[in-house]
Structure formats: C-alpha cells, structure tokens
Amino acid sequence: MSELLSYEGVTSVFLESTLRQPSLRGGDISDEAQWLTRAARGEYTDRGFGFWDFLLSSAVDASAPTRIALWKRAIKHEDQTDDLEEVDTVGFIRQLSNAAFYDLDSRRIVSLTSQVRVDGKDTELHLPMLDFALAASSHNDAVAVEMLDELGLSGNLYRSGRSYHYFGATPVPTTVMTSTLARAQLLGPLVDHRWISHQLINNRCALRISTDTTRHTQAHVLVATTLDAVN
Structure with missing residues (x-):
C-alpha cells in the first residue's frame, strides 16, 4: 500500500477509527x-x-x-467525521510496517479514507476506492481485475478476507470520485452498493485496513497491481 501513497506525492492521509455495531438480528423489533x-x-x-x-x-x-x-x-447512516485523524505519509507507512492496525479489539475498526493531501495541491483530492461483494477465490481474483479494467481504474486490488478491497493510485477531485462510485454501483451486487451509498453521503470513502481478534482476522493480501500504478 505504501507504493500507492508515494505514487502521486501524497503527504498525509486521514484515518477513521470506529466501533463496529452489532449485527441486525431483528429480535428488538418483532x-x-x-x-x-x-x-x-x-x-x-x-x-x-x-x-x-x-x-x-x-x-x-x-x-x-x-x-x-x-x-x-x-437507511440509518452514522456520520464518522469526529473520528478522523490526519497522519503524515511517513508516519502512516511506519505504522503499517509495525503492524499497528493488526489484532485490535473485536469491534474496533481502523479504515483508510480516500481523503489525502498532495504536495503542491490546494484542492480536495481523494484516492478512488471500492468495496467488492464477490467472494474471494482464485477465479474471482481475475473477475475483480476485469471489473476494475472496465471501470478504467488503476491501483491495487487486495483480498480483504472474504472479499476484495480496491485502493486507487491516482488522487482525483471529489467530483471524479463521486462519478466513479456511481458508475461502479451499476455493477451491484458484484460491488457493495450499500457501501457506495454511505460513501456518497459522506463525500469520501473509507476502507478497513485493520484486523481484529474475531471477525476480520486475516490481513489484506495483494492480488494485483495495475501497470499504471507502478510506472
């Protein structure tokens, strides 16, 4: 992931720390x-x-x-604005190297958001992101790459445990990020269309980078890097 952050001169990122809410069981309703x-x-x-x-x-x-x-x-939406922390890129990469986001408490989630600061740029920029709904498998590794290619997206594709996370390589303006999310939503249910809706409400994206002791026990595993992302 560190290679993405240096690709376009990203100087700092924003991390989101939240507590995972209990899964809906319905018993409290009827x-x-x-x-x-x-x-x-x-x-x-x-x-x-x-x-x-x-x-x-x-x-x-x-x-x-x-x-x-x-x-x-x-339709309930939780605003996580108060949970954002800006971290300089060097410090963030050091945290990744030291496994600072691994084996957290069972309900604690740390996510990398799309918001970044880029050297010499004053406008708000975002790294494109996608949360897939495809079950991780050797066959679906190729399917997810094909979908990114059709969407014209470059960056890194990771297995996130049971599915996939995509982190873009090139920071883009908010309007481009919004358009990318809307186009990707047309591929639902292969992408998580509800996740996209929440990102559109927030005007930014966030994807989990942490592991915990119960639900998300597997670290992200790189599946593919596009040629654009490593040039």
Whole structure:
C-alpha cells in the first residue's frame, strides 16, 4: 500500500477509527423481523452477498410496523467525521510496517479514507476506492481485475478476507470520485452498493485496513497491481 501513497506525492492521509455495531438480528423489533433477518442471513451465507436486498424484499409482505422499522434500519447512516485523524505519509507507512492496525479489539475498526493531501495541491483530492461483494477465490481474483479494467481504474486490488478491497493510485477531485462510485454501483451486487451509498453521503470513502481478534482476522493480501500504478 505504501507504493500507492508515494505514487502521486501524497503527504498525509486521514484515518477513521470506529466501533463496529452489532449485527441486525431483528429480535428488538418483532418476532417477525427476527425470522426475516434469520432467513436473510442464511441467504447471505449461501450467496456471499445480498443480506439487505433479500431482507428488504421479504419485508414487503411483512406487517407495516415491522416493514417500516426495517426500512429505518436500512437507511440509518452514522456520520464518522469526529473520528478522523490526519497522519503524515511517513508516519502512516511506519505504522503499517509495525503492524499497528493488526489484532485490535473485536469491534474496533481502523479504515483508510480516500481523503489525502498532495504536495503542491490546494484542492480536495481523494484516492478512488471500492468495496467488492464477490467472494474471494482464485477465479474471482481475475473477475475483480476485469471489473476494475472496465471501470478504467488503476491501483491495487487486495483480498480483504472474504472479499476484495480496491485502493486507487491516482488522487482525483471529489467530483471524479463521486462519478466513479456511481458508475461502479451499476455493477451491484458484484460491488457493495450499500457501501457506495454511505460513501456518497459522506463525500469520501473509507476502507478497513485493520484486523481484529474475531471477525476480520486475516490481513489484506495483494492480488494485483495495475501497470499504471507502478510506472
């Protein structure tokens, strides 16, 4: 990842530290919501994506109170602005080398955001990012690379555990980042379209770089680097 940050003279990055919220189980809403949520989680386990898609589709036929309560959960958005920390690139790379973001508490998540400062640039710039919904496999390694190629994106593709994270190589203006996210959203459910919606609301992206002791135990593994990113 360090090679991306030096590619275009990035002088500092912004890290986001958050606590992962408990997974939706539905029991606090109604027995009906709990049953629907359990079925949606089974669907997600089988397919590797689509938990909310399946849940909201199923909830159409649920009782109005359950249906509306699930809609409220679906559109809830947490603003993480207060959790941002600016770190100079040299210090961030040192933290990566020292495994500072590995084996955190079970619910603690540290993410690299798209916001960067670039030497000699006064405008707000972002590194393009994408969160895939493809299950990680040798076949899907190639599929994810093909998708990035079709979107015209250069940078690094990593296995993030069960799926993939993409970190772009070239900082772009906010408008370009927004356009990139919107175009990638058309490839849902192969990309995480709900993740994209939250990034568009924030006007920036954030992808996990940490590991923890329970859910995200595997460090990111580089799958591919585009030629543009290493020239």
